[in-house]
Amino acid sequence: MTTTRLGAGTALDAVPHPFQGLVVAEAAGLRLEPGSPRAVFDQPVWDLTGLADAPVVMGTHRKILAFTDIANPRWALVAREYLLARLAPSHEAVATLPHAYRAPMNPHSLWAELRHLTNWFNALTDLGITTLDDVDQRHCDTYLAQVSRSQITPDRDLASMTVVPKIRAVKNLALYAEILSDCYRPGFEPWPGRSANTIAGYTPEMGNKVPPVPDPLLRPLMSACLYLVHTLAPHVIREAVQVRAAVTLEMHSQRGLRIDEIDQLRRAIEHRRAAGIPAYRISPTGRGQRVRADWDPTDPLIDLGWHPLVVEAAHAMGHRRDLERLRPELEAWVAECGIEEPWCRDASLVPHHRTGDPVAWARPLARHEFDATCYAVLSACYYLTSALTGMRASELSELRAGCRRSEPRPGGGTRYRLMTRRIKGERFGGTEDAWVVIDDVHRAIGVAEELTDAPADTLLFAADSNISFRRYLSLRNWINGEHGQRLGLEAIPDGSINPRALRRTLAMTLAQRPHGLLAAKVGLKHVSVVTTEGYAARPGGHQAAFLAEVAAEEEVEHLRLTVAAYRDYQRGILPAGKGARGLLAEFAALDQELAEHDPGPVTVADDRRVERALKARAATLHIGAANYCWFSDPAKALCLKLAGALDRAQPLIGMCDSARCPQATHHHRHRQVWADHADNIRTTFLGNPRLSRPERARAQAAYDRAARVITEIDTAATAAEDPEP
Numbered sequence: 001m002t003t004t005r006l007g008a009g010t011a012l013d014a015v016p017h018p019f020q021g022l023v024v025a026e027a028a029g030l031r032l033e034p035g036s037p038r039a040v041f042d043q044p045v046w047d048l049t050g051l052a053d054a055p056v057v058m059g060t061h062r063k064i065l066a067f068t069d070i071a072n073p074r075w076a077l078v079a080r081e082y083l084l085a086r087l088a089p090s091h092e093a094v095a096t097l098p099h100a101y102r103a104p105m106n107p108h109s110l111w112a113e114l115r116h117l118t119n120w121f122n123a124l125t126d127l128g129i130t131t132l133d134d135v136d137q138r139h140c141d142t143y144l145a146q147v148s149r150s151q152i153t154p155d156r157d158l159a160s161m162t163v164v165p166k167i168r169a170v171k172n173l174a175l176y177a178e179i180l181s182d183c184y185r186p187g188f189e190p191w192p193g194r195s196a197n198t199i200a201g202y203t204p205e206m207g208n209k210v211p212p213v214p215d216p217l218l219r220p221l222m223s224a225c226l227y228l229v230h231t232l233a234p235h236v237i238r239e240a241v242q243v244r245a246a247v248t249l250e251m252h253s254q255r256g257l258r259i260d261e262i263d264q265l266r267r268a269i270e271h272r273r274a275a276g277i278p279a280y281r282i283s284p285t286g287r288g289q290r291v292r293a294d295w296d297p298t299d300p301l302i303d304l305g306w307h308p309l310v311v312e313a314a315h316a317m318g319h320r321r322d323l324e325r326l327r328p329e330l331e332a333w334v335a336e337c338g339i340e341e342p343w344c345r346d347a348s349l350v351p352h353h354r355t356g357d358p359v360a361w362a363r364p365l366a367r368h369e370f371d372a373t374c375y376a377v378l379s380a381c382y383y384l385t386s387a388l389t390g391m392r393a394s395e396l397s398e399l400r401a402g403c404r405r406s407e408p409r410p411g412g413g414t415r416y417r418l419m420t421r422r423i424k425g426e427r428f429g430g431t432e433d434a435w436v437v438i439d440d441v442h443r444a445i446g447v448a449e450e451l452t453d454a455p456a457d458t459l460l461f462a463a464d465s466n467i468s469f470r471r472y473l474s475l476r477n478w479i480n481g482e483h484g485q486r487l488g489l490e491a492i493p494d495g496s497i498n499p500r501a502l503r504r505t506l507a508m509t510l511a512q513r514p515h516g517l518l519a520a521k522v523g524l525k526h527v528s529v530v531t532t533e534g535y536a537a538r539p540g541g542h543q544a545a546f547l548a549e550v551a552a553e554e555e556v557e558h559l560r561l562t563v564a565a566y567r568d569y570q571r572g573i574l575p576a577g578k579g580a581r582g583l584l585a586e587f588a589a590l591d592q593e594l595a596e597h598d599p600g601p602v603t604v605a606d607d608r609r610v611e612r613a614l615k616a617r618a619a620t621l622h623i624g625a626a627n628y629c630w631f632s633d634p635a636k637a638l639c640l641k642l643a644g645a646l647d648r649a650q651p652l653i654g655m656c657d658s659a660r661c662p663q664a665t666h667h668h669r670h671r672q673v674w675a676d677h678a679d680n681i682r683t684t685f686l687g688n689p690r691l692s693r694p695e696r697a698r699a700q701a702a703y704d705r706a707a708r709v710i711t712e713i714d715t716a717a718t719a720a721e722d723p724e725p
Contacts, residue, residue: 018093053429280305511553627658
């Protein structure tokens with residue numbers, strides 16, 4: 001590795017050090033933007049704001065490492081030594097350390113690691129310790145008790161997962177003793193022989209524990225986001241173009257109003273008065289400035305937005321003296337036409353979200369109100385993209401203007417992709433990745449590009465990369481406020497939503513379809529299909545990783561449904577359908593097996609045995625809208641026979657005729673679907689006197705089949721209660 005040495009710092013002149021004078025980024029093999037600061041090892045503050053490959057989620061504060069927060073200057077040097085050793089493990093002085101980490105620390109983690117070191121060193125200073133050679137286990141235990149409690153609420157214990165990195169930083173110093181200018185005494189290791197997890201009492205949990213977004217929050221949010229993106233966005237974008245043009249005009253109108261332009265202004269005022277156009281209202285800030293400038297609060301012109309009028313009419317700046325010259329005309333205009341907010345006047349009509357009745361998409365808005373509306377639409381794009389792709393927050397933050405790609409599909413239609421970078425689990429800076437998405441997402445990103453008017457390759461959501469919750473609060477407040485309620489949007493109840501929870505929700509929805517509320521009520525359409533296309537197009541990308549999460553959730557859901565069917569069988573609620581006999585035979589065999597190996601009253605162990613015994617059967621389960629398909633033998637699958645595709649390894653669930661298939665079962669949970677289907681046929685078709693005889697015959701056959709399935713479900717559910725004599 002090639003590094004650059006600068007002049008030695010005064011702190012290290014007396015004692016030569018292998019890191020003396022090194023440029024931190026170059027020693028770690030990190031790229032810097034041209035002209036950016038070059039932090040040197042010897043400096044008390046490392047400015048790494050010029051890191052060229054830093055992800056968006058690495059905020060600016062994480063690039064400034066202030067070692068001056070460490071009270072003991074000796075330990076500030078130790079912290080610099082340790083962090084550079086972690087950044088550059090292949091440096092000749094670090095590579096020979098027997099216990100040092102061999103993989104470089106991600107620069108994104110530097111700030112947090114320095115914070116942990118700072119807390120440890122300052123805690124030692126408070127205990128009267130001046131050299132690490134004096135540290136013993138008592139000091140470590142005292143520190144553990146201190147960092148295990150909340151600093152805000154001292155009577156509350158912190159989660160063990162939060163304590164782990166604090167303890168790990170204390171232990172890691174022992175691994176670099178040979179290169180540190182001050183270190184623990186020879187042979188001493190904090191909490192010897194115990195890992196940081198063990199010390200903190202933390203047991204890593206298996207599986208994804210992020211809770212999904214509850215439907216009472218998700219449903220109104222997604223409904224509102226779709227409405228904002230598809231219905232409201234075109235109008236907001238058109239208004240935003242006018243706002244940007246006005247701002248540009250104002251920026252170029254810096255000269256004062258000439259005397260010969262007074263008559264021009266007078267004519268402009270008269271034209272607006274004759275046309276019945278209300279005057280502009282000044283912003284609340286501008287009104288406050290006028291009050292502080294001794295304007296009479298009862299002045300009829302105190303709320304008049306004078307400056308925009310002068311900019312529009314004369315491309316100049318308006319002053320108080322010019323206003324006074326035209327006061328009679330202005331007062332007459334205001335008295336006759338009134339004063340109104342400047343933006344969204346004469347708003348176009350859009351359908352009311354609930355009733356469909358035409359309603360103006362906005363009332364006249366002040367500039368700050370229009371900015372809030374733009375931000376709400378932009379936030380809707382953000383959350384719609386998150387919910388319908390499964391992208392992580394880091395990947396959403398990397399989306400740039402021009403990231404959309406589209407190409408015709410061989411079988412017809414268009415395939416849409418978003419280019420981004422995957423950050424998690426990748427080298428510093430991430431790796432370019434592509435997500436195959438549906439048209440709703442493609443449209444949402446297009447709206448974000450138009451709304452922000454961002455130049456190509458400009459980040460779309462960077463401004464809020466670390467405050468997605470604030471973005472959500474702003475969107476919820478807009479929806480629940482006067483603007484959203486006027487358009488008929490459903491209010492969103494209290495609760496938090498973030499990309500992690502939306503990713504988890506989408507995975508569970510796809511895994512549990514067709515019962516997922518998001519799929520049924522919001523309209524995911526072909527999300528499952530396009531995520532699969534994304535897997536095929538980039539098998540190493542994060543869309544493939546997301547699809548693996550979906551598969552894991554699907555396996556869990558299928559096992560849960562299979563166990564639930566078995567528990568129903570034990571309670572006498574039996575399945576119906578031509579596949580019921582085989583399923584019941586397996587359940588009976590399982591009963592016999594459990595009876596022969598009775599573990600006693602250990603319920604949890606018994607539940608685990610049932611799950612293990614049913615795992616193979618659960619692997620054959622495919623969920624239909626109104627049935628379960630136990631696809632164990634392709635030769636018996638009616639859907640494959642009808643399609644002439646007996647070589648397939650999966651059923652064609654869309655062609656399922658569960659009333660005739662020998663591998664399909666109907667359960668009590670499917671009864672309502674069949675009942676609704678029968679009611680729909682009866683009211684829509686059989687109740688239509690204009691229906692032709694052939695159509696009526698087909699409708700009657702469909703109704704009879706639905707009624708038969710309902711009867712079979714009811715009969716099977718009560719079979720155990722009325723056994724044959």
